[in-house]
Every structure is written in structure tokens, then in C-alpha cells.
Amino acid sequence: MFNEFGKVIKITTFGESHGIAMGGIIDGFPAGLTVNFDQIQKELDRRKPGQSKIVTQRKEEDKVEFLSGIFEGKTTGQSIGYIIKNTNQKSKDYEHNLQVFRPSHADYTYFSKYGIRDHRGGGRTSARETANWVVVGALCKQLLPDITFQAFVSSVGDIETKKDIYDLDLSLTENNIVRCPDEEVAEKMIEKITQIKKNGDTIGGIITCVIKNVPVGLGEPIFDKLSSRLAQAMMSINAAKGFEIGSGFKGTRLTGSLHNDIFAEGGKTLTNHSGGIQGGISNGMDIICRVAFKPVATIMKKQDTIDENGNKAEIQGKGRHDPCVVPRAVPIVEALAAMVIADFSLLNKLRKI
Amino acid sequence: MFNEFGKVIKITTFGESHGIAMGGIIDGFPAGLTVNFDQIQKELDRRKPGQSKIVTQRKEEDKVEFLSGIFEGKTTGQSIGYIIKNTNQKSKDYEHNLQVFRPSHADYTYFSKYGIRDHRGGGRTSARETANWVVVGALCKQLLPDITFQAFVSSVGDIETKKDIYDLDLSLTENNIVRCPDEEVAEKMIEKITQIKKNGDTIGGIITCVIKNVPVGLGEPIFDKLSSRLAQAMMSINAAKGFEIGSGFKGTRLTGSLHNDIFAEGGKTLTNHSGGIQGGISNGMDIICRVAFKPVATIMKKQDTIDENGNKAEIQGKGRHDPCVVPRAVPIVEALAAMVIADFSLLNKLRKI
Amino acid sequence: MFNEFGKVIKITTFGESHGIAMGGIIDGFPAGLTVNFDQIQKELDRRKPGQSKIVTQRKEEDKVEFLSGIFEGKTTGQSIGYIIKNTNQKSKDYEHNLQVFRPSHADYTYFSKYGIRDHRGGGRTSARETANWVVVGALCKQLLPDITFQAFVSSVGDIETKKDIYDLDLSLTENNIVRCPDEEVAEKMIEKITQIKKNGDTIGGIITCVIKNVPVGLGEPIFDKLSSRLAQAMMSINAAKGFEIGSGFKGTRLTGSLHNDIFAEGGKTLTNHSGGIQGGISNGMDIICRVAFKPVATIMKKQDTIDENGNKAEIQGKGRHDPCVVPRAVPIVEALAAMVIADFSLLNKLRKI
């Protein structure tokens, strides 16, 4: 009921970062898709640790193994089980945490909630869970060959691209390790992260996601608006603290006469303050959303904290952590977007007799 | 499946603004609560049209009638059916829309999706639906007598309170018609809305919501984080375009050493950048979130648009509309927050043996 | 979560027999169906009390009012709210029950579970709830014009038709008040019920349901087999104590070589021991199932019982009750079957790319 997402393509996931394996079940995936396994692995590689100098130096293979639901290279319509083995757990790196709660982590809340502490790398709350989603997102992208999902880093700390989305060449995103298509800004971001890392500190950032060629009509009334479900999905990423669609927070300063998207012929609109969603339903324009990520909580500096008995203690991060989460979060944002869009695409087959 | 919200207290709603009645069913509400009906009506009155000069001048009674699930003043544990009759539909006000799509409304997307057009005031997409939620939220508040839900208007267009939440006296919120507890700013907001209305235009704004005395441990792993569900709920409000929790978008500019909330003794934290949620679970600090609302799409100015055949047309708003949605959205934000918290409170009874 | 049924056409219901109204919400019903309201009322009339001398003599109009989701005679794709007002509650008839538990009723279990007693006619547990389903079933039948749902009474006590289903003319079912198409047997059933009623007693019976022209492929793997969901639905009818599909309990005595349904050309089978379902999925043959109903618990004879304090007491039924539930349950069985089949028909649009 709680480790699941989706209506008619539903995923349920499991796994702790330092357990035997992560994994999941995809239920409701249609039969007949010829699976491109290389493409799935490629997406996992975009997310995996150790891929560049500005991300965590952990080395994980992140190889997905499909256990069911695919036969002779095609989806069968049956539930797709998969696992990603954990090969590089260094639980020792976390032993110093055994008695204390890491500030702004989930240690305290999970211990309070469940009465049990899995101190090894955050247990279930580890961002390693997002590998599970990338598998599903990659399959969903294959189900929607005409739709493109392009996320990129639009800011790192106070370094941000000032360019309009349509002045950016999004095909450049993967050309640099920070995944910002504004190459001048990308360089500054990389410098920033490098500096922050040297300080033993971390920094936040924002990811923008553009989804093109979405048909009109995706999304459902009321609580399953396309915007509501995208928000839920994105806010489920570790460290996400904000979500906006189209004009977002800035749009609150506009008047209706400036904000309204006037129709051109054919149903397109002259502007896209709506971010591709009106009344919760896609209107055929590009869907544009942004996700805010706080700085990673694990820093290499000494911090005050408390232990499990509520007494004062000190903590200092060890091990291999990301100084900034956004570069590796780019494929995660795309994966979640693909899951939401695929789910609603299927649902849309049911709306008229 | 789509007009519903909640896990173990689940609501399902129905109703078009110009149909016979709005209504809903609350399923899973525990037995034994003595219902304070006046309190429910009071919440509905905070939301209802016509309550001040800066909101729509429609006159709706918004009286809720409970049809089941309450016996001799107490909830019975059975599904609670309720309706709110529509008494003031002036469908005529919408006849001029019959052939054209209103810009930045849901007309075009709903027509494309369902192949059917209910032109009377937006049909199912009307913000009148939110009256349904206020009923549920009011019941949920009564289930959680120790928790307070206080939303207020923090900005209208570019008029915003600069005060820290803890420098505001939230008990003042209901003292003015715009529902901003910073009274000096409130006056400017009212002026702003009055001016905007005179121009036949509309304006956006932001609502901040503070939830106090939330126990540690609410929220569920992964996709049902407290933050994820609050985001889904708030983004379901008509005109919502953004959501943030705690430090939100601004927090992306901070370093981890500044952003981390250091524990004080007893599990409280010295700062609250987390906004009361860590790892998706409440940590006992105040939950603080913000919701961005775009300007209302219906303006009294002439706009270009297209008709159902895709041909160019013109449109001009008539009838009685809100120049700014945020004053009336304050009780709606609280209602949704109460629904989410009540649902997770119940769920939390299931987490340990 | 608990007063609901269905996957993509989901109903949620509410109402106590002696409250203001029964009702429900149908969520996910496709747009574009021209609703035949007379047909819906006709189904309600088949179920309603007072229709013949062998059923309860209560007089309820059972008029359904649709509050939303239908515009200009067509479904809009939005949630369909409806109510059926309770016009003939004689709560007084139940006052003698106030302190005691009726044997084999739900009084004791509901009181134990919820700590609250709605003594008026069973409250939520009243079979009046089934009127809600008949509305939904009638709409679902209209969605499936090619499929026929034909239930009939196959036994009352030990009076049963010995004829094979294919030797019965099911169009005769509605010709007699007991709803058995074997007219000779029908007469004996009516006699039996009349006699039983005269004794102040009640009697059980069995309903057989035949569903024709079901396409191959309905039903989903594992726990949502067509047979599983039909079983769940039918066992939800008040007084249902057994369910079987195809050869059912008798089929346990056969060998595989006798029981297997050999394929004829075109995928049809020479026999139909499977009852139209193989591996949980419809195979294109007639679906045939049977539902067992225990005798109605309310009898006009004096019975020993206990009161709410656990002390010995006596009880004697008053009021207007059915001596045998099966004649009025025929349209209920059909309604549930139609709901299940409609839901799975929609779902089947999602199974292949």
C-alpha cells in the first residue's frame, strides 16, 4: 500500500541500501513490448554512483536482473519482477552512526516510527531506492516512443542558467558531468560543487524537466490531476523540497490577463504559463516542471546531534557521499515523469465508450 | 479510482457546479466521534462565496446535509454520505461560453478528453468541488483535537509579508478579509485586489500553512511520504501551480552545514529547514508548507480564443468571479492538510506489532 | 476503502435502511453513454419490496436520483453521484430490538466491532444496500449491450428445478413471482414460501446466473480472476453462504478425463464444466455460477437470545420481512455480475500494446 505507485501500471518496490538486493514488481505493464535491455542499463548508468568526480565515489554495478514477465525478449502482460543486487555495501562506513542520529536524515523519524533502527546507510530511506524507479522509467519510456523526457540541472546553489528553456539546446545536457545544457553555466556549477566538496560540505539545486509530444487529455479529475501526480512522484525523491509546474511560484505575481495562455489555431497556445497542464489535464503543449533539492544532509564536518537516548553527541560524516544530488537526480526525475505519463496514457483508453 | 483521496480515511466526491448537488462519501472514518456540526458549517462559511467585497459575489448557502454514517450525533464507523445542494446556479451566465474555449481553463482539455462539454461553470472542474473537501477536513480536524492547522495568505501578486512565521500572530488571520495575519500587509493586499478587480483582471498569490503539535512518525515510505501526499493534495486545488515544504526552493541555495537542522535534546531541532518532515516522516516540529496559486483565468477583459471547431473567436468573462483565489483558499488548504494528517495518524496505528 | 468495489469502474456506497437516503458514487464510468433511465428504474422495481405476496410487504418507492456525471442524458466521464431516498422507514418496528441481539443477524458483530448500535432495521447491514448496486448494475448492463445477464431461482429449500440450464427457457423467469423459469417447479416454490410465511418462518434457496456472449479474455491474473471477483461480489450479498462456478462442488467427484472441456473448432468447447472461466479468464463460453442463500434470520417466532449486557432475553420478529430472499435477489445477482464484467471489459483495453 505504501511502497507502490501508479494506477494501472503500478510499481511496488523493496530494498535497503545495505541489504542483499533492491528490487520491485511492475504490475499492469502491457504485453507485446520488445524490451531494449541496453537502454534500461544505459539509464541505470546515468544514475549510478562513481560516474564522475562530482558525485559519490561508491562503485556499484547496478545491473538489473529481470526475473519474470518478459519471455523471449517481449513483455508478456504478467507482473515483471526484477532485482538489482547490492555489491558494494560497506556497512562499516556507518558503524560510527550506530548510536547517534544524523541531522536532517531520516534516522530519528524512522526509529521513532518503527522502533527499529537499520543504521546501515539509511536502510530503506537510502536514495539507492531510486535505482528501482529508473528501471521502471526506462521501460515506460519504451512504451511511449514518441514522447521525450528531458530533465536537466537548472541551478546549483546560486549558480543558475538564466536562459529560457527554448533558448537551450537540451541535447547538450549529457555533454557535461553536471548535466546542465548551458555549457558556460555548467562549468561554474562543476567548479561550485568541486569547491563545496573540498570544504566537506554539500549544496542544493534545481532540476527542470521538459516533456514533449504529450497528447492532449492525460490526467484525471480532482486528486489525480497530472500535476498532482507529478508533484507526488517528484516529492518522493530523497531531498526534494519543492515542486512547480509552468509559471509556478513566479506566476503568482502575474495578472490573469498576462498569465492566460491564449489559444492559437489547432488548440496550441501562444504562451505556456500553464506548463502543459490545464485543469489537471495535459493540453498538448510541452509539460514543464521544476523540482527543488535541498543540500545533501551528510557532510564531512563535525555536527552536534543526539543519540538514541536523547543525549548530546557529535557526528562527522564518513564514507562516500554526493556533495550535490542534482546531477545524478536527472535520470530519476525523467524516470518518474515517464512512469506518470505512461500510467495516464493507459488510463486514457478508458475514458470514452 | 480518480475522484478519491486517502488511504484508510478515503473520500470520494462528485458534483458539478451547476448540477443538483455536490457531495461525497467518507469511508473509513472511525466510530465514536461526537460531531460538532456548527464547526463544520463554520468552515464551509469561511470558504463560501459572497463573504466579502474582494471575493466572488455569488450567493451560495453551502449547507451540508449528512445522509448516513452519523447516528444520534456520533460517527458510527460506516461510510458517511453527504451532499451540498447547488442553490444559486445561473447557467445563463455561461451561455456565452457555449461555443468557445476559455483560455487557461479546463474547457479545452476536458472536451478533448471526454468528447463532451459541460459548459455550465466548468462542470466538474469548478472550484466548487473544494466545498466537498472542507466538509471532510472539518471532520478530520475534530478527530485531531490537539493538532492545529493554520493557513494564511502570505502574498498577493508582489505584495508579501516579509515577517518570519514566528513573528506573526496567526490568531489574527481571520481578522481581515484577505486572511493575512500581518495587518499592515493585509491592507495593501486588499487594496491590490480591489484595484485588480476594478480593472476586470485577476491576480495570483501564495498561501502558507503551519501545522502544530503533529506527533513524530506520520508519513509512510517512498511514494506516500508526508511531503508527497501533501504535495498531491495541494496541487489538486484549482489554480495551484507550486508546492514547497520547509526551506523549499530557497533552500536549494544553502549548504548542508547551514541547512541541516541540528538536534536539541528531546528530539526537537534548533532550526526547522526541514519544515517538520525528514525522510518523508514528521519529526515533531511544526510542518510548514507553501502553495502557489496562479491568477484566476476568468477575467472581464476581452481575449482571443478558439471555438470547438478550432476557429478563431473572442471571449469576455461575465458573471461573478473571484479576482484573487487565495483568501477563500485558506480553509481549503487547511482542510486538505487535515485530511492528510488524519489519514496518516490512523495508519500509524499499524506500524509496530 | 471498504464500502467500495471495482477496479476501473469503482463504486462506493453509503446508507442505512432507516437513514435519510441510500446512495453511491460511480467513479470511472466512461463518457458518452446515453442513459436509459427507465431501464434503471425497471431493475430497481424488480428488486423493490412489496412487489408480490411472497416478499416483504414494505412499500418503498426506490426512485433513484442522479446528482452528477450525466448531462443532457449522457454520461460525462465524471463521477456519478446518486441517491435513493428512504421514504418508508418505520423505526418503531425495531424498537423492541433496542436492547437485544437478533440471532444470526449482524447486531452483535457490529456492536462489538464499532461500539455503537444502530438498531433501526440493521443500519448499514440492511439488505436495502443492494438497491445501490442495482443502480450501478443497470448502468453497467447498458455499457454491455451484447452481453446478457440472466439469473433465476433454481431452488427454494428442497424444491429445485432438475432441468439442465439449456433445457430451460430463461425468458420465462419473470413470468412468475418466484423467478424460476421451470414453471411447474415455480408453482411449488411459491406454495412452499407461502406455507413457510404462514408459519412465521423463513427458508433458503439458490440462484443460478448465466452470462452469455462474454468475450474471451476477461479476468486478470491471480487474485483478480474473474471467478475470484464474482465470488467476492456474490458473497457480499446479505445471506449469501456459498458460491460455485461451472461444475462447482459436484465437479470434485469427476475425473479429469470426464471434466475437461474438449475444444471444438473456433475455440468453443464441447462441454462447459469450466463454467466459462479457465485459469481465471473468460473463455467465450457461457459463464454459469450459483449462489447459496441461507434462510432470512428474522422470523416471527419467539427465540432465545441475549441483550447488550450479555444477559438472557427473548425476541420475536415484528414488521415486514421476506420469508425467502431469493426472488428479490435475482436482479441483485445480475447487477453484481454486470458490475464485474463491465469492470473487466474496460480493463481488458489495457492488456496489449
Added chain:
Amino acid sequence: MFNEFGKVIKITTFGESHGIAMGGIIDGFPAGLTVNFDQIQKELDRRKPGQSKIVTQRKEEDKVEFLSGIFEGKTTGQSIGYIIKNTNQKSKDYEHNLQVFRPSHADYTYFSKYGIRDHRGGGRTSARETANWVVVGALCKQLLPDITFQAFVSSVGDIETKKDIYDLDLSLTENNIVRCPDEEVAEKMIEKITQIKKNGDTIGGIITCVIKNVPVGLGEPIFDKLSSRLAQAMMSINAAKGFEIGSGFKGTRLTGSLHNDIFAEGGKTLTNHSGGIQGGISNGMDIICRVAFKPVATIMKKQDTIDENGNKAEIQGKGRHDPCVVPRAVPIVEALAAMVIADFSLLNKLRKI
């Protein structure tokens, strides 16, 4: 959405009999249970093939591996992932089926539904799936240490025990390979199955399940009655064709005055025709239900059939199959019963304030 079962303890499963592994995820299982792994394996061993001369001679280890959700021997409250590797797939045994549909199997319906054929041992429709359930059921039993689940074989073909349940010593069930506690009858059943097997044929049977020490109050209104959910669960077992609770089909012949269960003091009843469930809710008496299983469809005799093009063909079973499914289905029935009861037990914590 479809390979799942349960409300607040929800399982989702995957796996084909001849794929890499079966497995599942248990979501919502409470934290803090010390897991008895031996007990789980013991239940799997009761179900596994090759355990006696009257069941299939396939040799599968059926070792469950838990991948998550259990830490240092205790459940953590996180989703529990597990797999059971398939070690003894002889897909070759099924190659003769490649072009033809096995009568009364799921081959034809699955191929029609999904357009894809996994001919290896039935793919997803294999009864091997039930191993997944036994794992979950075993965990659920541990969650309910006071409740006992005792299923046994009550008939094989026309050989049935005539003894009343309370005249049987259910502790004897596991003493013989057919799992019937009436030892005299058990011997005849074993003879029967041995004879049937020698003929290359198969035979059906009935399992009775008794659940003791169930608290009053389990089950939810309307469609989630305890009886409805037990029916859904049991009808999901491969080959199940009927379900009854308490007096079941035979109870239809009784009058109310004979069938009603008169209360004794303390809420117990003098008889138990209700089978422990009244109004869909457990009443504290033993829950008694029966499940009918048709004869296994795979026989060693030649049968007429059709191929994938609809042309006439012949088929003859090969490989290692059960001549009668009921002995191995006993632990499966218990597992499903435990899942349903555990789920409702948790839910019951939510019903009163």
C-alpha cells in the same frame, strides 16, 4: 493492481513456473516481529512437490530467500522482498504443447488475452505461484500466535469423511499423506488417488478449513466482508470451483428457525451454521469454510484439442503432475486464510476512536 491481495498487509507477486524465480513483496507488515524462518520453510515443505507418492514427482527445493524488510531477525516495517528460485524447470516436458492448447487449462484464454504464449508449464498460471502465498501466510500466522488455522482434505472424488468437524481430531491431519484426519477414510482416499494415477487420470476433492480463536469483529462492511474476502482468496487457487462458509449450500434447505444460531451467554452461540461470520464480521465462533477443487486438467490420456490456428489436434500429458490437487493445497488454503485474517486484524485497530 492485479497480482496483489490485501488491504493494509498487501502482497504483490510475480513469477512463472519455468522462469528464473518466483517471488513477491509484502507491504505493510508491522515492525518488530521476530521471524521464525524454520517455520516458514516447514510450511513451504508441506506444499512442495515430491513429498509423497500421491503427488507430483517433480523435485523443487522451494527455498525462500528474503531480500529486505528483515534486519537482525526482526521485521523492520519496510517492504519485505523475497524470492524462491526455480531449480528444476524441465521446459522440455512442455515442448509438445507448443502448438496446441491443453483442454481446461489457461493456455487458450491467456493466449487470447495477451497475444503471447508462455508454453513452459503454464507460465504465470502455474500453481507454482502458490508457493509465494505460503511464505506470506507463514509470516501472517506468526503475527497471530493465538489463532489456529487447520485445513484438511474432507473429500477426494466420492470418498468423503462423514464425521462432524468436532468429532475429528485435527491434529491427525499431517499423519497421513492425503491430509485427512479421519484415518480410515484417509486410507481410502490414498487408494483412490493411487488408482486414478495408475489410469493416467486425475480426480477432484474438497478441503475444509477451521480457524479457531478469531476475535469478534474482523471483517468490513459490504464488499470486504470476511466471507467475501475469504471467497476471493480461495477462488484464486488454481482449480478452485466453489466456496462455502458455515452451512453453505446445504443451509439453503433449512428454515430460519432451524438455521439461526441462538446466543448462549457471553456472546457464543449454541450452533454455528453461520460458520463464525455474521453480517460479514467474525462473531468469535470458529470460522469454517470449504473449498471445492476440480480434477487437475493435465491427464496422461490422449485428448482431442485445437492448435493456435484453431485446427484440430491431439494432446497427451507428459511430465510430472499431481493426480489430485487437494493434499498439497491444504497448506495453501491455510496460508490464504492467515493472510485474510491478519489483514483484517490490523484493520480492526482503526475502527473506533
